[in-house]
Amino acid sequence: MGSSQDRPGGGSRVPIHTSTSPVVRKVGGSSVVIGVDSGAGAAPHSGPDAVPSAKGLSVGTIGLLGAAVIGVSTIAPAYTLSGALGPTVSVVGFHLPAIFLVGFIPMLLVALGYRELNNAMPDSGTTFTWVSKAFGPWIGWMGGWGLLAATILVLSNLAGIAVDFFYLLISQIAGNPGIAELARNVPVNVGTCLVFMAGACWISYRGLQETKRFQFSLVGFQLAVLIAFAVTGLVRAANGSAFDGQMPQLEWFNPAGIDSFSAFSAGVSLSVFIYWGWDTVLTMNEETKNPEKTPGRAAIVVIGVVVVLYLLVACGTLAFAGIGDGELGMTNASIQENIFAALATPVLGPLGVLMSIAVLMSSIASLQSTMISPARTMLAMGHYRALPASFSRIHPRFQTPSYATVASTVIAAVFYAVMRFISEDVLWDTIAALGLMVCYYYGLTALACAWYFRRDAFRSVRGFLARFAAPLLGGVLLLVFFVRTTIDSFDPSYGSGSSLFGIGLVFYLGAGMILLGLVVMLVISRRLPAFFREGIDLRSEPAPG
Numbered sequence: 001m002g003s004s005q006d007r008p009g010g011g012s013r014v015p016i017h018t019s020t021s022p023v024v025r026k027v028g029g030s031s032v033v034i035g036v037d038s039g040a041g042a043a044p045h046s047g048p049d050a051v052p053s054a055k056g057l058s059v060g061t062i063g064l065l066g067a068a069v070i071g072v073s074t075i076a077p078a079y080t081l082s083g084a085l086g087p088t089v090s091v092v093g094f095h096l097p098a099i100f101l102v103g104f105i106p107m108l109l110v111a112l113g114y115r116e117l118n119n120a121m122p123d124s125g126t127t128f129t130w131v132s133k134a135f136g137p138w139i140g141w142m143g144g145w146g147l148l149a150a151t152i153l154v155l156s157n158l159a160g161i162a163v164d165f166f167y168l169l170i171s172q173i174a175g176n177p178g179i180a181e182l183a184r185n186v187p188v189n190v191g192t193c194l195v196f197m198a199g200a201c202w203i204s205y206r207g208l209q210e211t212k213r214f215q216f217s218l219v220g221f222q223l224a225v226l227i228a229f230a231v232t233g234l235v236r237a238a239n240g241s242a243f244d245g246q247m248p249q250l251e252w253f254n255p256a257g258i259d260s261f262s263a264f265s266a267g268v269s270l271s272v273f274i275y276w277g278w279d280t281v282l283t284m285n286e287e288t289k290n291p292e293k294t295p296g297r298a299a300i301v302v303i304g305v306v307v308v309l310y311l312l313v314a315c316g317t318l319a320f321a322g323i324g325d326g327e328l329g330m331t332n333a334s335i336q337e338n339i340f341a342a343l344a345t346p347v348l349g350p351l352g353v354l355m356s357i358a359v360l361m362s363s364i365a366s367l368q369s370t371m372i373s374p375a376r377t378m379l380a381m382g383h384y385r386a387l388p389a390s391f392s393r394i395h396p397r398f399q400t401p402s403y404a405t406v407a408s409t410v411i412a413a414v415f416y417a418v419m420r421f422i423s424e425d426v427l428w429d430t431i432a433a434l435g436l437m438v439c440y441y442y443g444l445t446a447l448a449c450a451w452y453f454r455r456d457a458f459r460s461v462r463g464f465l466a467r468f469a470a471p472l473l474g475g476v477l478l479l480v481f482f483v484r485t486t487i488d489s490f491d492p493s494y495g496s497g498s499s500l501f502g503i504g505l506v507f508y509l510g511a512g513m514i515l516l517g518l519v520v521m522l523v524i525s526r527r528l529p530a531f532f533r534e535g536i537d538l539r540s541e542p543a544p545g
Helices: 064-076 077-120 127-135 138-172 177-184 186-205 208-239 261-275 294-321 335-368 371-383 404-421 426-452 461-488 505-527 529-534
Strands: 023-025 030-037
Touching: 064 077, 064 208, 064 294, 064 335, 064 371, 077 138, 077 208, 077 261, 077 294, 077 335, 077 426, 077 461, 127 138, 127 371, 127 426, 138 177, 138 186, 138 335, 138 371, 138 404, 138 426, 138 505, 138 529, 177 186, 186 208, 186 335, 186 404, 208 294, 208 335, 261 294, 261 426, 261 461, 294 335, 335 371, 371 404, 426 461, 426 505, 461 505, 505 529
Parallel strands: none
Antiparallel strands: 023 030
């Protein structure tokens, strides 16, 4: 997994000089096998000359900046806010900035846990691998399923948003509003979605270098447009040209002002959605430079940048539009699914088309970078025989998880097509359901960190805070939000109002995916019993504690 020499602050490595020898790193008195030592250092690119990791991935492909850009791309601020601002405001009103801050806190606490787990066991399986080591193979498999389910939900949502803004952009350029209505035509919508997914799959298939080149300009453009939108909204509120203008108030940042705990937990669950995706940088850990440190640092950078951006956009949007149900009010049900589509031109004037371009670029960019996480999770599950061995296939030239990349794309495409025909409100409900899934697997991973380091963490103040207290608190908070929101999602009024047999569609999408995972796991355990008997062997000695 790179040089056989010691790394500052990283512990000692004991290489055996063969082309496939395991690299062992000391962690809290235990020897952890984290990869293979090539004896010559990592090649800085993917391809036939790159050094493979234990799973065959190319080592040293991505640095801190590249990882951070891909992380921001996966979160997709422009697309995410376009779909999440409306549902979140409908729950918490003017306290949108407060709920964004509250949602940020457990994300930061969980990210600290991810960083510590990655430092001990850099493995592309992340949640699956780490939870398996902490709690055993059964819970670990369900953790991996939670990650996969969340990415399937968001890939479908990303594709849907991309289609909407694609036809909206064409209609704005052509001056023909009727073109935007093509997105409402289900066969056209699904067909366009499949084209976008195929293109994103092709780039992901070719490796992280292709991904990085694709992402740099797209991420920069969407951030510039979002900042311009927010600042212009604040200026219009100040000069009296806003729709329902008022300047930001400190009360907007006060979570105690939210009416009920149900509204609070639902708002947090929705706000978790807007931060989701930073953990993609951890799934690239076997392909990054300095894999023990770079992914964790990149995750913290990504979360910090995004929370500042979100607070700015939340204040600018509320200041311009308010929370009324008027034509441009943020609780107007006809615009809530796509706030930016309605507000871009009123805020930016003739430059409003830039927002359509930004959201389109954001959704396409995230559609592509989001594929990194499920593909590498499936790769790890195949590598450890928790899924059929075909999922562990690596492309000999690009050194990417070829089979898993195509499989995740096909599953997401089928899911989107089916759900689009079942419910026209699928985009709304997948946002709400994604919050459930993210709370579930982030919370489980954070608790795994606290349990894994439960004794080793008490050797220092830093260890206690970063390895135990922070992830424990973050994990408990997220699981509390998960339980509360799951209960609320029984009500069809939670989300779009769609229901089956009197139960809200959000519940079926969220809790139903977990139940489906249990069924799939039982089937897999009969076909591949070894993993469920033996678990994952990353070490020659027991885990800390």
